[in-house]
Amino acid sequence: xxxxxxxxxxxxxxxxxxKEAAEEIGRNANTxxxxxxxxxxxxxxxxxxxxxxVVALSDRSFYG
Numbered sequence: 067x068x069x070x071x072x073x074x075x076x077x078x079x080x081x082x083x084x085k086e087a088a089e090e091i092g093r094n095a096n097t098x099x100x101x102x103x104x105x106x107x108x109x110x111x112x113x114x115x116x117x118x119x120v121v122a123l124s125d126r127s128f129y130g
Contacts, residue, residue, distance in 0.1 A: 067096055067097065067100065068095065070091060070119070071095040074087065074088040090124060100123060108121050108122055
């Protein structure tokens, strides 16, 4: 989770993503919000493991 937050911060710094998105990812990048069950539930629905993590990090309200 720390790596994901750091990558988002770096992407915001260079302008690849909005600063607000990086802040949201940073807030959500912990195992209390992004649980294994939560990510697996997203993955089951969208059938993509990496995208499930992205969804869980970027918008926890989207899937729970």
